[in-house]
Amino acid sequence: MQTPAPFEYERAASVEEAIALLTRHGPEARLIAGGHSLLPMMKLRLARPETLIDINGLADLDYIRVEGDQIAIGAMTRHATVLESAVLAEHYRIFAEAERVIADPIVRNRGTVGGSLCQADPSEDLSAVFAALRGQVVIRSVEGARTVDLGNFHRGPYETAVGDGEILVEVRVPIRTRTGSAYEKVERRAGDWSVAAAGAFVQFGDDGSIADVGIGITAVGAEHFTCAPAEDLLRGRPPTAEAIEEAAAICAASCHPSADQRGPVDYKRHLVGVLVARALNRSIARARGEAA
Amino acid sequence: MRVTMKVNGQETTAEIEPRLLLVHYLRESAGLTGTHWGCDTSNCGACTVWLDGAPVKSCTTLAAMADGHEVRTVEGLADPVTGDLDPVQQGFMEEHGLQCGFCTPGMMMTARALLDRNPDPDEDTIREAISGNLCRCTGYENIVRAIRWAATHQTVDSQEVSA
Amino acid sequence: MTATEIPPPDAALSPAGNPLGFGRMLRKEDARFLRGQGHYVDDLRLPGMLHGAILRSPYAHARIVSIDTSAAEAHPKVKAVITGAVLETLNLAWMPTLSGDVTAVLATDKVRYQGQEVAFVVAEDEYSARDALELIDVEYDPLPAVVDARHALDPDAPVIRDDLEGRTDNHIYDWEAGDAAACEEVFAKAEVVVAQDMIYPRVHPAPMETCGSVAHMDPVTGKLTVWTTTQAPHAHRTVYALVAGLPEHKIQIISPDIGGGFGNKVGIYPGYVLSIVGSIVTKAPVKWMEDRSENLMSTSFARDYHMHGEIAATKDGKILGLRVNVLADHGAFNGVAQPTKFPAGFFHIFTGSYDYPAAHCKVTAVYTNKALGGVAYACSFRITEAVYLVERMVDCLAFELKMDPAELRMKNLLRPEQFPYTTPTGWEYDSGNYPAALDEAKRIAGYDELRREQAERRAAAAEPGADPAAPLMGIGISFFTEGVGAGPRKHMDILGLGMADGCDLRVHPTGKAQLRLSVQTQGQGHETTFAQIVSHVLGIPPEDIEVIHGDTDNTPFGLGTYGSRSTPVSGAAAAVAAQRVKDKARIVAAAALECSPDDLEWEHGRWYVKGDPSKGQTMAEIAMASHGSLELPEGVEGHLDASVVYNPPNLTYPFGCYIAVVDVDPQTGQVKVRRFIAVDDCGPRINPMIVEGQVHGGLADGVGMALMEVIAFDSDGNNLGGSFMDYLLPTSMECPSWELGQTVTPSPHHPIGVKGVGESATVGSPAAVVNAVLDALQLRHADMPFTPAATWRAMQGRPLRPDLAIE
Structure with missing residues (x-):
C-alpha cells in the first residue's frame, strides 16, 4: 500500500511543548492530531513534512463546555464527541446533523475539530458550520493567545490564519436564544465529500422577524464559507418563503463552484439554492419549536 | 524509535521507523495478519482495529501514535482462555455475514464496538455504524443480520461462558 | 440423472448436524476467517523475502526518452531495479494477452495509459521500495491522448499501437452476429421502431483485496513457486510457461485465500511477471502487492x-x-x-x-x-x-x-x-x-x-x-x-486451452474423502458447496469431505473460476466423479455381500440387497473393503476414487x-x-x-x-x-x-x-x-x-x- 516518506516524530505533552516543538522544528514541521487529512496526503507523498508533532496527548484540549454566553470546543475534540454532545445538541442541532455526514463513524472516532479546520479543505463541513454560527478560533503561540473570527480564519484552500509556531486550541460559538439550526448536505454516497452543503441558524426577535441569521456553505467556493449579503437580506425581515428564496438565490449566484466529478457548475449552483433554503426553513421551524 | 503497546492484552514492542503505519506494525512487527488493508485513503475500513476501545482505521494511524496505548484486533475477539467465538463472530457464521473474508475482521471490530455501546441496535443503526466498512461480496444484508444475531445472543452466550 | 429426478433438499442430517447433500449449511471456511486466520497472499512471509514496487506512468500517452535508475540503485536497501530495457534482454518486455494481442510488461518505447508499468524496484522492505521509486528519473515526451472512444477512429487520431507493424489506426476488430438482412426486413415494415444510444461506462471490479504475488524461484531446484491472487491457477501456470519459457512442470501456482475476485483476478498482470523476474534476478522470494490506486488504474x-x-x-x-x-x-x-x-x-x-x-x-x-x-x-x-x-x-x-x-x-x-x-x-x-x-x-x-x-x-x-x-x-x-x-470444448477455449475442468475424488479407507478441484474460490464457499455436492451423491457427511483447490501441484487441470462456471462445470465434474465412485462402490459392495451388483439398491450412503435392507454396506464399509484384502471382480482395481474431466455439452x-x-x-x-x-x-x-x-x-x-x-x-x-x-x-x-x-x-x-x-x-x-x-x-x-x-x-x-x- 502507499506509505509516507520518512519524517522525524515528536510528541507533545502540553500546548506549551507543542508550541516549543513547532518553534524548534520550523515551518517544515506539522502538527498531527487524528491524521485523517494529513496522512493520506503523506501516503500519496503530496505532503512531506520533515517533522510530525503528535498532539494526541493533549487531552486537555478535548472538551465541549459552556463558558458564559459561549460554547467552547477544544481543538482535540473528536468528531464523534461533537456528534454525541448533549451541550451542542441543546443549543445547535446543526452540529449533529453535520457531523453525521462527515466521513464515516470510524474516521469520526479519530478526526478532530481542530484538525479539520486547520486542514482547511474547501469542501470541509465544520468550516461551514462555524462560519454559519460566526464562531471564533483561539490560536496560541509563545506570544500568548489571539482570537480570530471564522470570517478571517480561512485564507484560501488549505490555508488558514494559523501561522508558524502557532496552534489552534479552541473554537467558540456564541449561545443564542430562540434559535434553530440545521445542516443540509448532498453527497454522491455516504462518507463522500460534499457535492455542496449548507448550514444555517435563525434567531427570532420579539416581533417574530428574523433577528439574526447565519449561513454556512461549503464545497462551492463560497467566500469564507458563507454569504454575508444573503444574511443581511434576511436580518430584520419576517421569515417568508419569498425572503428565503431570495436569500438562497443570492447564495447560489455569489458562490464560485468548480466542475469536478461531483458535478458541473450549474448543478452545484442550483444545489446551493436548494440546500440553503432547506437549511433556513428547517432552522426556522426549529426556532419555533416545530419538528424539522 | 521504540514503541510498546498492548495488543489483545499482550505487551508488544518493536524498533520502528516513525512513519510505520499501525496496520503494518500489527501485521509485520506483531505478526497479526488478521487485520487487512484495502485502500490508501481510509475509505474501506478493512484495517479497522480498536485503539483504546474505539475503532480506528489502522492504515491512517501511525504505530507511533499507539505507543503506550491498547490495541485490539480480530485475533483478540474470541475468548482468550476458552477460544470460544465472540457472539459477533458466531453471528457472522450463522447468518453468512462473510464470503471472501477480507473485510470481515474490520467489520467485526466495528460491530463489536457498536454492540458494546448499544446492545440492541435496529437495522438503521447497524447500517449507519458499518457505513465506513466496505464489503464487496455480501451486499451488507447478511452482515446486518449477523450483528442482529449477535445482539440477540449476547446474554445467552455470556452466561454460557461464565457457566 | 434427468431434470425430473432431482431430489428435494436432502432431509437427513449428518452427525455434525449438516445436511447430507443439499440444504442450508454453515460454511466450513468461516472458522479460519472469523479468527483472522485466513491466509491471503499479503499474509505470506518467507525467509529472506524482498519487496517489489512499480513505477507507473503519470501520462496517458508519451514517448519514453530516457530512464535513469542510478539513484534508485544506489539506495542502500535496493536489491534490483528492472526496466523495460532489462526485460528486453530477457525477451520479456512484452507478453501475450488473452485476446491475441501483446501487452507491455514494462514500457520500452511509449507509455500508453496513465498508470502503465515503467520500472520495478526490489528492496528489502516495502517502504524502501516505494522510496526508491521516487529516485528513478524518467524523461517523457508527452503525446496527444486518445480519450473519447468515439474519436479513436478519426483520421487524425494519434496511433496508439505503433509497436505493431503496419498499424495505421486504432481499430482492433469488427465482429458481428445474427442476421442483418432479416433485421432490415423486419425494421422496414415495423409499426414502431425506437432507437436509443446508451453507454455502459467503464467500471472496475475492485475486490477488497488488491492483486499481488509472491514469487520464489528456487535457484537450486529450478522450481518456481508463485503464491498469487488468481482465479485461474492452472491457466496462469500455462501462461507463465509460455511467456517465460519456463518448464511447466517446474511451476507451482498457489492461490491461497482470495479477498474477492469478480474477474479482476483472471488476467496476468505485469506485477506478477515482475515478481517472478525479481526473484530470478535476486535469487530471493519477491513480494509485490499493488495499492488501491494501482488496482483501479491498471488492472482489468x-x-x-x-x-x-x-x-x-x-x-x-x-x-x-x-x-x-x-x-x-x-x-x-x-x-x-x-x-x-x-x-x-x-x-x-x-x-x-x-x-x-x-x-x-x-x-x-x-x-x-x-x-x-x-x-x-x-x-x-x-x-x-x-x-x-x-x-x-x-x-x-x-x-x-x-x-x-x-x-x-x-x-x-x-x-x-x-x-x-x-x-x-x-x-x-x-x-x-x-x-x-x-x-x-x-x-x-x-x-x-x-x-x-x-x-x-x-x-x-x-x-x-x-x-x-x-x-x-x-x-x-x-x-x-x-x-x-463456459463451456463446450469444441466452441470455447482461452489461449487454446479448452474450457473443461478436472476433478479428483478420493475416498479414504475410513470413508472420509478428499475432492480436488481446478476451480478457485474467492469467497463463493467452494469448500462447503462442493462437499455438499459429493455428499448429495454419496451420502458421506459434508464435514468428512475436504475440498482442496488453489494449488496446481495438488489439483487437476482446469480453467478456473469466472463466468459463474464453478458449479456448472466443476460442480458437474464433482457430481460425475461422485457418481463413478458410487458405481464402483456398488461393485465392491456386491463382492463383499457376495451378490450381483444388479441385486443392490441404493439408499443415501449405503448399498443394500433388494428385499433385505438389513444386508448392506455403508460407504465407510465399502471404502475400507476397497482398500483391504477383499477379492474384487476381474478388472476392478482396488481403492475408491475417480478422476473426471467434465466437458459441458452446453x-x-x-x-x-x-x-x-x-x-x-x-x-x-x-x-x-x-x-x-x-x-x-x-x-x-x-x-x-x-x-x-x-x-x-x-x-x-x-x-x-x-x-x-x-x-x-x-x-x-x-x-x-x-x-x-x-x-x-x-x-x-x-x-x-x-x-x-x-x-x-x-x-x-x-x-x-x-x-x-x-x-x-x-x-x-x-x-x-x-x-x-x-x-x-x-x-x-x-x-x-x-x-x-x-x-x-x-x-x-x-x-x-x-x-x-x-x-
Whole structure:
C-alpha cells in the first residue's frame, strides 16, 4: 500500500511543548492530531513534512463546555464527541446533523475539530458550520493567545490564519436564544465529500422577524464559507418563503463552484439554492419549536 | 524509535521507523495478519482495529501514535482462555455475514464496538455504524443480520461462558 | 440423472448436524476467517523475502526518452531495479494477452495509459521500495491522448499501437452476429421502431483485496513457486510457461485465500511477471502487492461499451426485432479475457428473454489511451452489457408505447414450452419458465399496489401548492437470461486451452474423502458447496469431505473460476466423479455381500440387497473393503476414487426477474433505492444460504453501477477514478434490505440440474435500478451512473457523458 516518506516524530505533552516543538522544528514541521487529512496526503507523498508533532496527548484540549454566553470546543475534540454532545445538541442541532455526514463513524472516532479546520479543505463541513454560527478560533503561540473570527480564519484552500509556531486550541460559538439550526448536505454516497452543503441558524426577535441569521456553505467556493449579503437580506425581515428564496438565490449566484466529478457548475449552483433554503426553513421551524 | 503497546492484552514492542503505519506494525512487527488493508485513503475500513476501545482505521494511524496505548484486533475477539467465538463472530457464521473474508475482521471490530455501546441496535443503526466498512461480496444484508444475531445472543452466550 | 429426478433438499442430517447433500449449511471456511486466520497472499512471509514496487506512468500517452535508475540503485536497501530495457534482454518486455494481442510488461518505447508499468524496484522492505521509486528519473515526451472512444477512429487520431507493424489506426476488430438482412426486413415494415444510444461506462471490479504475488524461484531446484491472487491457477501456470519459457512442470501456482475476485483476478498482470523476474534476478522470494490506486488504474476494468440499439415492434407491443451497434473501448491493449472465438464475449446473447425472430449486432473495438481489460466484474463475458441493452430497449419501447413495462415484458417473454430454445443469434437456452419468475417478482413487490401508489403521488404532485421536494417514485423491472458454465470444448477455449475442468475424488479407507478441484474460490464457499455436492451423491457427511483447490501441484487441470462456471462445470465434474465412485462402490459392495451388483439398491450412503435392507454396506464399509484384502471382480482395481474431466455439452441458462423501487429528490437529484426484489432461478440450490449471499452481493453491484461507480477520463487521459475517494463502492447506507424469491427450473443437461448463480445479480440488477430512476423521472433514457448531478442534469434535458470529465 502507499506509505509516507520518512519524517522525524515528536510528541507533545502540553500546548506549551507543542508550541516549543513547532518553534524548534520550523515551518517544515506539522502538527498531527487524528491524521485523517494529513496522512493520506503523506501516503500519496503530496505532503512531506520533515517533522510530525503528535498532539494526541493533549487531552486537555478535548472538551465541549459552556463558558458564559459561549460554547467552547477544544481543538482535540473528536468528531464523534461533537456528534454525541448533549451541550451542542441543546443549543445547535446543526452540529449533529453535520457531523453525521462527515466521513464515516470510524474516521469520526479519530478526526478532530481542530484538525479539520486547520486542514482547511474547501469542501470541509465544520468550516461551514462555524462560519454559519460566526464562531471564533483561539490560536496560541509563545506570544500568548489571539482570537480570530471564522470570517478571517480561512485564507484560501488549505490555508488558514494559523501561522508558524502557532496552534489552534479552541473554537467558540456564541449561545443564542430562540434559535434553530440545521445542516443540509448532498453527497454522491455516504462518507463522500460534499457535492455542496449548507448550514444555517435563525434567531427570532420579539416581533417574530428574523433577528439574526447565519449561513454556512461549503464545497462551492463560497467566500469564507458563507454569504454575508444573503444574511443581511434576511436580518430584520419576517421569515417568508419569498425572503428565503431570495436569500438562497443570492447564495447560489455569489458562490464560485468548480466542475469536478461531483458535478458541473450549474448543478452545484442550483444545489446551493436548494440546500440553503432547506437549511433556513428547517432552522426556522426549529426556532419555533416545530419538528424539522 | 521504540514503541510498546498492548495488543489483545499482550505487551508488544518493536524498533520502528516513525512513519510505520499501525496496520503494518500489527501485521509485520506483531505478526497479526488478521487485520487487512484495502485502500490508501481510509475509505474501506478493512484495517479497522480498536485503539483504546474505539475503532480506528489502522492504515491512517501511525504505530507511533499507539505507543503506550491498547490495541485490539480480530485475533483478540474470541475468548482468550476458552477460544470460544465472540457472539459477533458466531453471528457472522450463522447468518453468512462473510464470503471472501477480507473485510470481515474490520467489520467485526466495528460491530463489536457498536454492540458494546448499544446492545440492541435496529437495522438503521447497524447500517449507519458499518457505513465506513466496505464489503464487496455480501451486499451488507447478511452482515446486518449477523450483528442482529449477535445482539440477540449476547446474554445467552455470556452466561454460557461464565457457566 | 434427468431434470425430473432431482431430489428435494436432502432431509437427513449428518452427525455434525449438516445436511447430507443439499440444504442450508454453515460454511466450513468461516472458522479460519472469523479468527483472522485466513491466509491471503499479503499474509505470506518467507525467509529472506524482498519487496517489489512499480513505477507507473503519470501520462496517458508519451514517448519514453530516457530512464535513469542510478539513484534508485544506489539506495542502500535496493536489491534490483528492472526496466523495460532489462526485460528486453530477457525477451520479456512484452507478453501475450488473452485476446491475441501483446501487452507491455514494462514500457520500452511509449507509455500508453496513465498508470502503465515503467520500472520495478526490489528492496528489502516495502517502504524502501516505494522510496526508491521516487529516485528513478524518467524523461517523457508527452503525446496527444486518445480519450473519447468515439474519436479513436478519426483520421487524425494519434496511433496508439505503433509497436505493431503496419498499424495505421486504432481499430482492433469488427465482429458481428445474427442476421442483418432479416433485421432490415423486419425494421422496414415495423409499426414502431425506437432507437436509443446508451453507454455502459467503464467500471472496475475492485475486490477488497488488491492483486499481488509472491514469487520464489528456487535457484537450486529450478522450481518456481508463485503464491498469487488468481482465479485461474492452472491457466496462469500455462501462461507463465509460455511467456517465460519456463518448464511447466517446474511451476507451482498457489492461490491461497482470495479477498474477492469478480474477474479482476483472471488476467496476468505485469506485477506478477515482475515478481517472478525479481526473484530470478535476486535469487530471493519477491513480494509485490499493488495499492488501491494501482488496482483501479491498471488492472482489468470492465464494460466500456457505447451502444446504439434499435427495437422494432407492433403498436400493441409485440417485439419483432432488435439490432445494436457497439463501439467497444478496449484501452491501449486488447487484453480481454474470454473464449477465443468470441471477441465481444457473449454479448450476442443480447436478444435476452424474449421471443422474436430478427436480431443483429455489430461490434467495433478500438484502442484508446486507457488501461486494458473489458471482461470483468461478474459480467459473464459481457452478458451484463447485453442484458442492460435489451432491458433498456424494452423499457424505451414501453415508454414510447405508453405501456406498463411488466405487461410489455409478459407479452414477449419466451414460454416454458419453447425450451430448449434457439435464439436468433444461435444460443440454445436449456430450460426456463420466465412468466413464472415475472409473476413471482410482481407478487413479492406488490407491483399493482406500487403502481397505484406511484399514480397517487404523481397526481398529488400535479396539484397546486404541492411540495416541490416530494420524492419522485420510480419502479424498474429487469428480466435477465444468463449464460454460464463456459463451456463446450469444441466452441470455447482461452489461449487454446479448452474450457473443461478436472476433478479428483478420493475416498479414504475410513470413508472420509478428499475432492480436488481446478476451480478457485474467492469467497463463493467452494469448500462447503462442493462437499455438499459429493455428499448429495454419496451420502458421506459434508464435514468428512475436504475440498482442496488453489494449488496446481495438488489439483487437476482446469480453467478456473469466472463466468459463474464453478458449479456448472466443476460442480458437474464433482457430481460425475461422485457418481463413478458410487458405481464402483456398488461393485465392491456386491463382492463383499457376495451378490450381483444388479441385486443392490441404493439408499443415501449405503448399498443394500433388494428385499433385505438389513444386508448392506455403508460407504465407510465399502471404502475400507476397497482398500483391504477383499477379492474384487476381474478388472476392478482396488481403492475408491475417480478422476473426471467434465466437458459441458452446453452452457446453463439461469434467469430471473428483478424489481427496483426508488425515490428521487426532484430538487437535488439524489436517488434512494427504497426496495429491491430479486427472483432468481438457478435451478436447485445446493446451499440456499450461499446462493442468497451470492445474489445479495450482485444486487449491491447493481446499485453501485447504476448510482455511483464509474471511471471517467479527462481530456489528457487522466484517470478520474483512481482511488476509493473517487471510485465509489456502495456502502450499507445505499443498499436496501434485499427481498429475495426464487423459482426452480433445473438444467436438463447438468448432472445435478444446477445452473450457477455467481454473477446473475450483477448481470441483472443495474438495468432494474436504471429503469426505476428513469421511470421516476419519466424520461426515456439517460446514462448511468445516476449520481445526484447526473440525475439532475438528466431532468434538465442536458444529460452528462459518464465517460468524460464533467466540465
